[in-house]
Amino acid sequence: MNLGFRPAALAGIPFGMSRRHFLSHLAGAAALAGPATSFTNSILANAADLKKRHKSAILLWMGGGPSTIDLWDLKPGSATGGPFKQIATTADGVAICEHLPLMAQQMHQMAIVRSMSTREADHMRGRYYMHTGYVPNPNVTHPSYGSVIAHELAHKVPHLEIPPFVSVGGGSEGPGFLGMTWAPFMVDSNGTVRDLEMGIDPARLAQRLEMLATVEQRFIGERRGGSPEDHAKVLEKTVRLMSSEQMKAFKVQEEPAEVRERYGNTGFGKGCLMARRLVELGVPFVEVDLGGWDHHANIFPTLADQKLPELDKAMSGLVSDLTERGLLDDTVVIWMGEFGRTPNINGGAGRDHWARGWSVVVGGGGFKRGTFVGETSADGKEVLSEPYTSQDLMASVLKALGIPLETTFTAKNGRPMKIANSGKVIKELFA
């Protein structure tokens, strides 16, 4: 249970301090610009807002670089093709790996982009690039998908008391110049949030918080740079979260057994189920991490016996569940890693890093369903059609969410930064 940090509990405390009063002390006027923080108002707004449609995105992040040539763009009969066969799917003309039979039943909702061509084949650089649309730059840190989308969509869900960017089972990438307010909130796949409860009387907590706000504000007032104020903003969010009934969304175990079974009893399965619960509540961006794709050796048994069954169950469970609940039209799903893997199979029966030609999968929101985009050569090494980049993919995702591509941020150094690094929308993904 949470602290029960409710307006009623705060009404009678000394110093005449309300939650709003506290928050204003804590963060200063600047931090409060934006959605109204009045607790009462937000509760009144709650019921109505929840029924309203809101857009969200779920990123299924495949850390390590999945072998897309073995999943979504098979090359049977080629020397680089590996042992897997392809199977037909519910989408006309779209065949995928035999070890993804459940996803084969959902491909009419999805679209494969087989013509990703990027240049970053180092893990850290690749994950940064694919998360931000920018190559790493020593002078500026760019915001990741989750931070950008949360930043653009959070104001449409004013009832939301939990963070607008949740990362399940992984670290995602940070908010860069957008500031710690837009940092990913990380939870494990059981939805455990550590240290959520203080176990003291709410009135006393409020008094402590007022004391804290006094210290915070003094330090902010001394003009030592931006981080003291960032700290205060995160305090404000933490207090909101501690007092929120919405924390229930993290409790996947409250789902009926048959729903949990649909996603599979794996960390990734639980993460995908949590993503659905969070999206239902209005969280604009959820990233679910499935690591362990860095198969430099012994790749095929590892894929067939471990990675693909876990992925297949969870991802198909998510797509079908979102569809049945009518959420898919407003929820974009993205499946990707930092790069693909070499068509050449190395001496250790593995595949190494390969960024020049690889695949991602998208679906939901405004995306066209049941299709594929692009073509690679017979050995899988080259993209034969128009190649697409991380920024193109990001632009397409934003379009599918209805976020204007003219949006421009101002980096901390005052330089304007176009959203998605001026990527071009992948036209074939839209009807």
Place this chain on the structure above:
Amino acid sequence: MVCSVWCRIAVAFVVGVLAAGLSPGCLAADQPDHYGIRQVRVINERIAAGWKDAGLEPSPLATDGEWCRRVFLDLIGRVPTLTELQAFTVDSSASKKADLVARLLGDDYVDEYARNFTDVWTTVLIGRDATNANVNRSGMRQYLRRGFSKNIPYDRFMEELVTASGANTNRRGVAGFNGATNFLSGKMEEMGVANGVQATAKTAQVFLGLQVQCTQCHNHPFNKGKQNQFWEFNAFFRQTAALRRRDGTEDVQWIELVDQDFPGEGGDPEEAELYYELRNGLMKVAYPVFVDGTEVPTSGFLPGTMADGTPYGVNRRQELARLIKTSPLFPSAIANRMWSHFLGYGFTHPMDDVGDHNPPSHPELLESLAKAFQEQSYDLKELARWIVLSRPYALSSRTTPGNKSDDPALGERPKFTHFYLRQMQAEQLYESLLTATEVDETRVGEDAAKKKDRWLGQFVIAFGTDEGDDTTTFNGSIPQVLMMFNGDLVREATSTGKGGFLDKVASSGLSPTQKIDTLYLAALARKPSAKELKTANALLSARKGDVAGALQDVWWAVLNSNEFIINH
């Protein structure tokens, strides 16, 4: 005798800190601000020249309390105790800063200095993720702790890490323990393939400030790094193997890092070569060649002598250590790293990525520090002394209209016109909480280390790659705030239990205001403002005579503040 210690502190506190106050530090007129140390003067001059060129004004000096807190955090990894703070603030001699630094770098604090730099270098050398089975963190720490306790010269430190062989774990029944092996023991294999790729990347990054990991697969897109250079550097690690050892049972194992003959991938151990794959699928050959183009003999045999007395073979890692030591990048990389440790930003950003694509902000100063460090026999404590006694390190973190634009967080090249804020590292926070609440004496030995490890482990997020990349949630985000609000460590630190810190303050003979002053000084090295005192007094009356309870509220608030967790 806990009580008498406390009474002594309380008395000293009343006559000392309260009387002296914490005024902005200033130097006596006759004391030059370089303390007669040439390198301090060079730093001050070069940095000031940078201000002049950029048309910036430096901030005034930090207060004595701020500077004292800073130098304790950076040198020994924790905030000062009340006694230590008071000793510094009442000292009116012109050499008080140099004296304090001498003490912190001297025998009195040798264990704490070693603990702090062990924490720092454990992260540098093996990261924070504790899941790599081929690394024994305790063994790594034992090596580092001994090294920093003895202040071994940095060139020897590098050589011991780069050439280490032996068992990585110090346990009964394991012969030949050498904790230094842990730097490389977990970096020799990727997914069961013994290629030394991570050893290559990390050695170049840590000791030369070169980021070469991208060039494993291709020529670097924007610096001069070429793929052949990566594999030629990698060739130095091909006589090295990380062998898994068991002591009879199946599950107990350790790693033995050994040098062994490298037969070469082409079948000729006299020309022991390795092959790597170009992007177009062609294979190329590589022999050991250092980053500056220096070649070493191509033999894969370890050194030996033939029956006729002719020597043969070469130890590639020893050759590598020798070449690193002669490289100008070596002292420069450590000078940049140490500057970044103390000033918050290096001369390049990131500080371990140098080259034409990323030129330093103060090239002459970096070169001068590197050269002086080399001439000073690679003495890390001397390098630290020069930096912490310099003027840029002594400046306030408060910006002025004349230097507000100097903000590296905005992507500007740092000019060091004011002290840049940074959040404490998790290790510094942990030690500071122990210090501020005076519980350190109850935590000693291996149990204490394990407890600390478990606490630190909660923040680590691994990235799911086989390079062991990780990040931390100890980054100012919500989980960190929750930990500070409600976590066990803070719960313990704010306990009002008998004989604990708060109990001692509450039951001391100090006045209510002095009690609150005490909490502020212990955590923030300053006294509360009038407004803070007023809020604290309101808490005292709200707790209706429960002084310990009210102090607990104040203490909780102070420990949770931005001012506490930010090194300023």
